[in-house]
Amino acid sequence: MATQTEVLKLLQQTAPDYCSGDQLAQQLGLSRTAIWKAIQGLQTTGYAIESRHGLGxxxxxxxxxxxxxxxxxxxxxxxxxxxxxxxxxxxxxxLKRLATREPLTNPVVVVADTQTAGYGRSGRNFYSPSTTGLYMSIGLPIGPQQPLDAGLLTTSTAVVVARTLQQLFHVEVSLKWVNDVLVNHYKVVGILSEAVTDLESGQISTVIVGMGFNLTTQGFPTAIEHKAGAIAGPQSTVTRNQVISTLLTDFFAGYPTYMTGDFLPAYRQLSMVIGKQVELKSGADVILGTVQDIDATGALVVLTTNGQVRHLSSGEITKVNLLTGDYHG
Incomplete structure (x- = not known):
């Protein structure tokens, strides 16, 4: 397995060019036969490695x-x-099970081809077919004195997701506060942040940021087919590995400073609800009003129908009144 990993690394470094068997053998100090066996093993496990006589x-x-x-x-x-x-x-x-067994010392990223019990807000099922979707969670250790703002973390992640989609798929992205990412007015990504608490101290020890992507998913269940969509068509050449690596690069670059809210201007620009009439459920309350802004903490600023200005740090927008009438969520 170690030989296969080293061969794969060298081939990835030279891609899309060919690398001869002699070059691989010399660089790794192995025989041509060992290289050939490693290539065979990689191909068997699903890697696309092309061989051509005279080229390698x-x-x-x-x-x-x-x-x-x-x-x-x-x-x-x-x-x-x-x-x-x-x-x-x-x-x-x-990740919650992992962090409960043993506190994390560094971030842990979990990626899966499919989920059998994926979930979103309020425990709703998240449709998670293999191959066409991407499901990942980032577990972040939180020290005893480390500040944490879940609202800012979730909204900053939404901006990272939006930038990743814009960069790789060249699509127009909009955000529905607080955790829905839309393309062509359909929800294509859901974000869910959760916390793990240390039983002895009662303090939050880990924050988990989960993301589910409908990359090229088609044929959604009837219950969500009117509001869920795919980021790209079936012929997209963007790989899931590209999505993950691009997202992680941006996420880890911004995470040390997310508490400053320096990403909020970008979030406001991407927001689909600022200036719109909404119906919002917050706990047992149903709030009607017009969204005025996203404040410095990531909270929704709503002018309610009775004239109050409320800053809402949690809740869910259940209806949005768009002039275009195109929104499906």
Whole structure:
């Protein structure tokens, strides 16, 4: 397995060019036979490696989730652990179990091809088919004296997600406060932040930021087909590894300063609700009004129908009155 990993790294470094078997053998101090066996092993496990007589081997990007590819393409000085799973009940639930057993010392990123029990806000099911979607969670250790603002963390993550989609897919993205990312007025990404509390101290020890992407997903269940959509068409050449590495690079670059709210101008620019009439559920309350702004803490500023200005740090927008009438969520 170690030989396969080293061969894969070299092929990825030279891609899309070919690398001869002799070059690989010399650089790794191995025999040509060992190189050939490593290539065979990589191809068997799903890597797209093309071989051509007289040229050698070359790595071709495909949509298989791969730890080596993600790590090599992520540009960050932040040490983190990456866990790639073929299937899981929920990436958030997996991380909660992990953090409960043993406190995290560095961020842990969990990525899965499919979820059997993915969930969003209020425990709603999150449709999680394999291959066409992407499901990932970032677990962040929180020290005893470390400040935390869940609202700012969630909204900053939404901006990172939006930038990733704009950069890779060249689509127009909008954000519905607080955790929905939309393309063409359909929800394509959901974000859910959760906390793990240390039982002895009662303090938050870990924050988990989960994200579910409908990359090229089609055929949604009837209950959500009117509001869920895909980021791109089935012929998209953007790989899931590219999405993960681009997102992690941006996320870890901004995480040290997210408490400053320096991303909020970008969030406001992407917001689809500022200036719109909304119906919002906050706890047992149903609030009607017009969104005026997103304040410095990431809270929604709403002028209610009875003339009050309220700053809401939690809740869910259940209806948005858009002049275009295009919004489906």
């Amino acid at each position: 081997y070359r790595y071709l990007e495909n949509n298989q989730l791969d730890m080596t590819t993600i790590k090599s393409q992520t540009n960050s000085s932040q040490p983190y652990e990456l866990i790639v799973l073929p299937t899981v009940d929920s990436t958030n639930a997996y």
